[in-house]
Amino acid sequence: xxxxxxxxxxxxxxxxxxxxxxMAGLSQSEVDDIVTLLIRLNEHGITIVLIEHIMRAVMRFxxxxxxxxxxxxxxxxxxEAVIRDxxxxxxxxxQ
Amino acid sequence: MGNSLSIEKIDAAYGAVRVLEDVxxxxxxxETVVLLGTNGNGKSTLMKCVMGIVxxxxxxxxxxxxGERYDLIGRSTEQIVxxxxxxxxxGRRLFPRLTVEENLLLGAFRHKARTALxxxxxxxxxxxxxxxxxxxxxxxxxxxxxxxxxxSRAH
Numbered sequence: 644x645x646x647x648x649x650x651x652x653x654x655x656x657x658x659x660x661x662x663x664x665x666m667a668g669l670s671q672s673e674v675d676d677i678v679t680l681l682i683r684l685n686e687h688g689i690t691i692v693l694i695e696h697i698m699r700a701v702m703r704f705x706x707x708x709x710x711x712x713x714x715x716x717x718x719x720x721x722x723e724a725v726i727r728d729x730x731x732x733x734x735x736x737x738q
Numbered sequence: 739m740g741n742s743l744s745i746e747k748i749d750a751a752y753g754a755v756r757v758l759e760d761v762x763x764x765x766x767x768x769e770t771v772v773l774l775g776t777n778g779n780g781k782s783t784l785m786k787c788v789m790g791i792v793x794x795x796x797x798x799x800x801x802x803x804x805g806e807r808y809d810l811i812g813r814s815t816e817q818i819v820x821x822x823x824x825x826x827x828x829g830r831r832l833f834p835r836l837t838v839e840e841n842l843l844l845g846a847f848r849h850k851a852r853t854a855l856x857x858x859x860x861x862x863x864x865x866x867x868x869x870x871x872x873x874x875x876x877x878x879x880x881x882x883x884x885x886x887x888x889x890s891r892a893h
Contacts, residue, residue, distance in 0.1 A: 647838060647842075648826050649826055650842060651826075651842055651844065652824040652825070652826045653824070654842050654843075655819060655822075655824050656822065657822050657823055657824035658741035658803050658804065658822035658823070659741055659742075659743060659765075659801060659803070659822065659823045659824070660823075660824050660826070661785050661788065661789070661823070661824065661825045661826070662825075662826040663781075663782055663785060663825065663826060663827055663828040664828040665826050665828075667828070681770070682770075685768070685770050688741070688768060689741070690741045690742065690743070690765060690766075690767055690768055690769055690770075691769075691770045691771070692743070692765055692771050692772075692773065692785070693770070693771070693772045693773070694772075694773045694781045694782060694785065694828070695772050695773075695774070696774070701772045701774060704770055704772060705770055705771060705772035706769050706770045706771065707769060707770075707771045707772075708771075708772050708774055709763055709771060709772070709773050709774065710773075710774045710775055711761070711773060711774075711775040711779045711780050711781050711784070712775055712776075712779050713759075713779060713780075714750075714756060714757050714758045714759045714761070714779065714780040715759050715760065715761065716761050716762070716763060719763060722772075725774075731774075734776075735774060735775060735776060
């Protein structure tokens, strides 16, 4: 069903695609499939913004990671750096 | 040709509840960006502001589509979709009583896509067909990618 939702969005020929938790509830292999598709769409020139919690997908897909907490942006940068940001760890990762 | 998004100092609220406070971000052309945050921190609201679903109290949202700049504040969702911006909302927001093909047709029906409706539909189906390692029994794959099933119900 998630694939159909993405396919429907793609049928509008978007230049900018926003997907809100499009991988929630999927198995690991299904998550991998969707990330592969999104990367392929991006390679065709589509700018993509994801709202996503699945870190496996986040780290594989994102060139940049932005973190919001209580309606404010607290981090914006390369994923590897952002997930090690102490404020992000405290607010999001609970460490 | 650039396809970018600029959000400047957005404030948004649901009634008296302030949801976004002075949020600015830039998504560069061709970039893949993830918004992270626990539930209730404003991520979906921010994207709803981009799509014209939620009206921000302050701030600016500007996109560049094929090199042309457009201010999104004040535009309807239909106009924003027509510019070439698509949202896949959270939750299952398909039309379960419509067929897969009919769901895809609805997606392909923005004004600029109408002239290429048939080819867009084929592209969307091909995108599903090309999915690697999707189980043949997956409803989305079997229904969306297999033309024999293209009229199956989307549930």
